[in-house]
């Protein structure tokens with residue numbers, strides 16, 4: 001990868017990067033089912049998505065959105 005996305009380890013950095021690129025409304029490359037720390041389970045509709053229960057923001061870069069392990073929490077209502 002030459003896009004630099006793989007160097008982003010922190011959820012907040014991912015949100016900032018994806019928004020900077022204007023790609024926050026992109027769909028993930030594969031279905032990403034989040035098991036939130038609040039107990040909620042939901043599938044991310046876009047690469048940046050908030051938990052419908054606790055509003056924790058989860059983020060992944062579009063180019064790495066084929067793997068649930070690349071999804072990082074960014075904080076409550078970060079996005």
Ligand SMILES: [Zn+2]
Nearest residue numbers: 036038051054
């Ligand atoms: Zn939650």
